[in-house]
Amino acid sequence: MSDSDLRAFEAASHADLAWDFTEAVAGSPSAIVTDWKFSPGDVLLEVFLRLYPFGIKAMVEAEDEETLHPKTILIRQGEVGARYRVRIPEEPCLDDVLFSLQSILPETVRIYSLARFEETDTYGHVLLPRETWTRVEELLGPWFGVVFAEHRVKPLFKRVGKDVKPKRNFLKTRLKNAAEWLRRTREHFDGMVQIDLERMTKGVPFDPSTAAGLEESLVEMRRQRWETFWCTPTRLCALNMSLWAKRVGAEGALELWRRKEAGWTKLRRSLQYFYWNVVAQVRFAKCPGFGLGDFGNQLALAIMLDEWQIAAYLAGVMVREEGFHRSPLTRFLVRLFSFHNPATSVCDAVPESGFGVYGQIVSCWEKPETLRGPLELACDYHMMRIGEDHEFYGVPFDLLAAEVLAVYRVRHQLGLNTPRVDHQLLDAPWADLPSRIPLESDSFLDRFAQVVSQEAPEMLPEMSR
Secondary structure, eight states, X not given: OOHHHHHHHHHSOOSSHHHHHHHHHHTSTTEEEEETTOOHHXXXXXXXXXXXXXXXXXXXXXXXXXTOOEXXXXXXXXXXXXXXXXXXXXXXXXXXXXXXXXXXXXXXXXXXXXXXXXXXXXXXXXXXXXXXXXXXXXXXXXXXXXXEEOOOOOOXXXXXEEEXXXXXXXXXXXXXXXXHHHHHHHHHHHHHHHHHHHHHHHOOOOOGGGGTTXXXXXXXXXXXXXXXXXXXXXXXXXXXXXXXXXXXXXXXXXXXXXXXXXXXXHHHHHHHHHHHHHHHHHHHOSSOOOOHHHHHHHHHHHHHTTOHHHHHHHHHHHHHSTTGGGOHHHHHHHHHHHHHOTTSHHHHHSOSSOOGGGHHHHHTTTOGGGOHHXXXXXXXXXXXXXXXXXXXXXXXXXXXXXXXXXXXXXXXXXXXXXXXXXXXXXXXXXXXXXXXXXXXXXXXXHHHHHHHHHHOGGGHHHHTO
């Protein structure tokens, strides 16, 4: 808590001093507060992020395929660490998980529970250095046990083997999975492309059998709604643009890994698909649903590829659309864009806090000698947040740390030095960013442009990007 926070707390009246103090502590950066529906993996990630300033790096290496609970974790200080097998109960208690974790953490940090929260359906825990806890206990005296608690629990983390170094085969494994995904779905995707081309050409005719048994008036209402969508430009928001973006993005990453320069062209085309999906959703969808993390990734890809007009459009949409303020990734990417172009109105709309793990990059922006740690932390975070319901779900963003590479692009454009980070996510051909990449002709996008020019000419200014 800051000095101003302490003065405000002292000046306030308190009907229940222990509860008010507990809630004040819960609002501090060292606290982790979650409800009974917690995800063990998500809470452990929050703990791992708070361990980083102490020189302790931890990450989930494997998850259970059914429950998505952590299966193995790695904790290290310096170059080596220890791997632990994790056994999360079917109905876990967060106290059990965190106090079991406490037993394998270095003695330099301690975790305590917020005792008053244990009377509710909310969990509250605080992670601080051991010496800080000693001082807090001295200051609070008997009140320490009223506010904070710790518990003896059964061990859930079992060490596996000897000291280990982190695996460096992460990208190879994910690229192998991407290649298998492309091979397995190629025939299916080719058929879906043809369906999308037909939708663009003439839409999808109404099938009366889908309204069989309904009154004639209801059949006609359904027909009109169908034709309003599928026989008008509105149908463009139903195309599988995002899927085609992921497909060609995976192809591009694989080609780059094989040292083929054509991979950059495919990544550029991937961005074009992502971009047109956003344009169509904004123009035609009643409730445009961008996955917040995924949408932030698209802005990162635009910046990474030196596509500043597309980046400007995406950043503008992210500021306008409801939901922008819920994602630290999107907030950070727009803030990063504003470093490059501070004259835009986007800069004024970016909040100054809430960047999550990326906040250290923002705070160290003018001090390049301090950026190495924050960039390395961002890479670790990227690896920990790959998977369904996380920010970096799906190709190419489960391969490319686009948000980190975007930092390098912006700082290069501004003539700023940026330290190189020895991290396996950056040990790849795409870490050497090229200059602007030309967009090659694409039959699907060419057909899309024709339909737009014929049926939705108001979108044409966006075509020049």
